[in-house]
Amino acid sequence: RKPPPPPVAMSLNRLKETLLPCSSSSAQSQSQPRSPSPPRPPRRPPKTSLSQQLLRLEASYSLPAPPPSPPKPLSQKTAEDAAEQPTSSSEEDVAPRPRRRPAPPPAASFEPRGPYEPLVLSPLGEHPIVQVPPSINCRLLAHQRDGVRFLYNLYRNNHGGVLGDDMGLGKTIQTIAFLSSVIGKDNNQGEKSTDKGKKSSPVLILCPTSVIRNWENEFSEWANFSVAVYHGPNRDLVLEKIEGQGLEVLITSFDTFRTRDKVLCDISWELVVVDEAHRLKNEKSKLYTACLGITTQKRFCLTGTIMQNKIMELFNVFDWVVPGCLGDREHFREYYDEPLKHGQRLSAPERFVQVADKRKKHLVSVLKKFLLRRTKEETIGHLMLGKEDNIVFCRMSDVQKRVYRRMLQQPDIQILVNKDLPCSCGSPLTQVECCKKIEPRGIIWSYLHRENLDGCPLCPFCLVLPCLVKLQQISNHLELIKPNPRDEIEKQKKDAELAAAVFDTDIELVGGSAKSENFMGLSDSEHCGKMRALERLLSLWTLQGDKILLFSYSVRMLDILEKFLIRKGYCFSRLDGSTPMNARQSLVDEFNKSPSKQVNLC
Ligand SMILES: [Zn+2]
Numbered sequence: 157r158k159p160p161p162p163p164v165a166m167s168l169n170r171l172k173e174t175l176l177p178c179s180s181s182s183a184q185s186q187s188q189p190r191s192p193s194p195p196r197p198p199r200r201p202p203k204t205s206l207s208q209q210l211l212r213l214e215a216s217y218s219l220p221a222p223p224p225s226p227p228k229p230l231s232q233k234t235a236e237d238a239a240e241q242p243t244s245s246s247e248e249d250v251a252p253r254p255r256r257r258p259a260p261p262p263a264a265s266f267e268p269r270g271p272y273e274p275l276v277l278s279p280l281g282e283h284p285i286v287q288v289p290p291s292i293n294c295r296l297l298a299h300q301r302d303g304v305r306f307l308y309n310l311y312r313n314n315h316g317g318v319l320g321d322d323m324g325l326g327k328t329i330q331t332i333a334f335l336s337s338v339i340g341k342d343n344n345q346g347e348k349s350t351d352k353g354k355k356s357s358p359v360l361i362l363c364p365t366s367v368i369r370n371w372e373n374e375f376s377e378w379a380n381f382s383v384a385v386y387h388g389p390n391r392d393l394v395l396e397k398i399e400g401q402g403l404e405v406l407i408t409s410f411d412t413f414r415t416r417d418k419v420l421c422d423i424s425w426e427l428v429v430v431d432e433a434h435r436l437k438n439e440k441s442k443l444y445t446a447c448l449g450i451t452t453q454k455r456f457c458l459t460g461t462i463m464q465n466k467i468m469e470l471f472n473v474f475d476w477v478v479p480g481c482l483g484d485r486e487h488f489r490e491y492y493d494e495p496l497k498h499g500q501r502l503s504a505p506e507r508f509v510q511v512a513d514k515r516k517k518h519l520v521s522v523l524k525k526f527l528l529r530r531t532k533e534e535t536i537g538h539l540m541l542g543k544e545d546n547i548v549f550c551r552m553s554d555v556q557k558r559v560y561r562r563m564l565q566q567p568d569i570q571i572l573v574n575k576d577l578p579c580s581c582g583s584p585l586t587q588v589e590c591c592k593k594i595e596p597r598g599i600i601w602s603y604l605h606r607e608n609l610d611g612c613p614l615c616p617f618c619l620v621l622p623c624l625v626k627l628q629q630i631s632n633h634l635e636l637i638k639p640n641p642r643d644e645i646e647k648q649k650k651d652a653e654l655a656a657a658v659f660d661t662d663i664e665l666v667g668g669s670a671k672s673e674n675f676m677g678l679s680d681s682e683h684c685g686k687m688r689a690l691e692r693l694l695s696l697w698t699l700q701g702d703k704i705l706l707f708s709y710s711v712r713m714l715d716i717l718e719k720f721l722i723r724k725g726y727c728f729s730r731l732d733g734s735t736p737m738n739a740r741q742s743l744v745d746e747f748n749k750s751p752s753k754q755v756n757l758c
Pocket residue numbers: 579580581582583590591592
């Protein structure tokens with residue numbers, strides 16, 4: 157007789173998964189019937205067909221002419237237009253000719269826009285009508301509109317809830333759209349209240365210090381609230397504004413709130429929004445107890461990680477959001493926490509697993525009323541389909557190949573290549589097991605072990621990474637293996653010795669074995685396979701009006717690419733480790749906005 161199958165263990169992850177599919181049912185349950193959401197736009201074609209571009213590159217090196225392209229259906233027209241077929245292998249013909257880029261089809265417009273139908277939140281027939289301002293509504297995606305409905309319906313029932321969407325789904329803009337529909341409105345048909353009419357109390361936003369600016373920026377971009385930040389030395393001046401000038405939104409950090417909770421809890425808030433609300437997972441923390449002092453019933457939480465480790469964390473967050481919604485703490489522990497933990501064990505008896513499963517479903521159904529949680533895949537996955545990753549293999553130049561081969565012949569690499577050959581001393585062991593663990597003739601080995609001439613415990617494998625780095629540098633640009641004047645003198649000596657060895661008879665071609673300052677030499681793509689490929693791709697992309705981000709992890713490579721861009725006449729900017737923090741955002745903004753900026757080096 158066979159033993160019964162082992163019970164299925166239930167994990168915390170499965171509970172987390174189960175929290176997902178609650179979609180927007182609670183958001184829709186109380187709202188008026190709405191028109192079905194529009195069909196998702198079809199998958200967009202890639203902006204340019206890199207496979208065609210690759211063919212073109214390949215053609216310039218070896219192929220006499222590409223095969224004639226077969227007739228293509230109309231839908232591929234954009235990609236086809238973008239990648240003209242070369243007609244011969246000569247350089248002039250291979251380089252793309254200037255031509256106008258075809259207008260993109262409407263579906264390919266870059267910024268996703270929601271439908272323009274008004275987003276009315278209040279139930280049909282109810283007055284005043286509450287709706288999201290068109291200026292925000294037109295920029296909302298479908299899932300964001302659902303999120304705004306969800307937040308409003310909670311608000312209308314005089315309590316709060318948790319927006320638990322994945323990071324990147326726009327929790328901030330959903331919140332601002334929701335606030336824009338309900339804050340500062342009097343009974344004048346949703347018009348923003350002026351000095352007449354009853355003003356509502358202000359909104360409190362609690363968030364980590366690091367995102368205060370972000371909230372401020374988003375508010376100024378999307379809404380015309382009177383917003384103030386309560387943070388830093390002069391913070392108490394801000395409080396006077398609440399009374400005197402009709403402040404509508406106050407943003408403060410967790411740290412400030414923890415110490416100033418008495419002052420802030422004295423204020424009558426219309427509603428409170430806690431960003432990164434998983435910070436409320438511990439009921440014994442000072443932040444949690446301080447938040448309990450906030451008097452409003454309308455408590456909203458935003459978080460992408462609603463539960464990090466323990467089920468009790470869920471209780472703490474929800475018990476703050478809607479006090480009592482999950483019963484009292486002891487009941488929750490007995491009814492959900494303990495059974496779920498028991499059922500989760502691998503050795504749990506079947507009946508424990510069944511109870512856990514039932515309780516889990518029950519918990520999820522209770523949470524649904526107050527929690528909206530969506531993933532990237534189910535919401536904006538279809539928008540990401542136009543993105544393609546392409547890897548372009550670049551043929552090394554002839555000099556690069558010669559240098560690469562000489563590098564492979566270096567004793568440092570040979571000892572690794574030959575490690576499994578029989579040892580020359582006649583023993584039955586391999587070289588690496590016997591006599592050839594160290595290589596005093598190797599330039600890299602000698603440098604690595606200049607303090608311990610007998611080798612290190614890792615020998616010869618301590619050579620793997622340094623040798624790979626050298627091979628990678630040769631493949632990227634020959635200039636990179638020359639000594640760097642910023643290095644210590646010992647390392648420079650070693651690099652100069654190695655460079656001389658691998659350049660050998662090609663030393664003149666690469667401008668000597670010392671670091672070159674020669675602009676014409678460095679900016680020339682002739683001896684660098686990657687730059688030759690880049691030259692053609694840049695030319696093609698810029699002709700199409702695309703902007704290009706050009707990344708390198710090496711500052712020296714960025715220096716070389718910069719010279720290359722100057723020589724080619726591209727308009728570019730550069731952002732690297734030396735760019736001051738406070739200059740970075742404006743540099744990015746300028747690159748995005750200025751039509752003349754073609755390339756950004758980073
Ligand atoms: Zn041996």
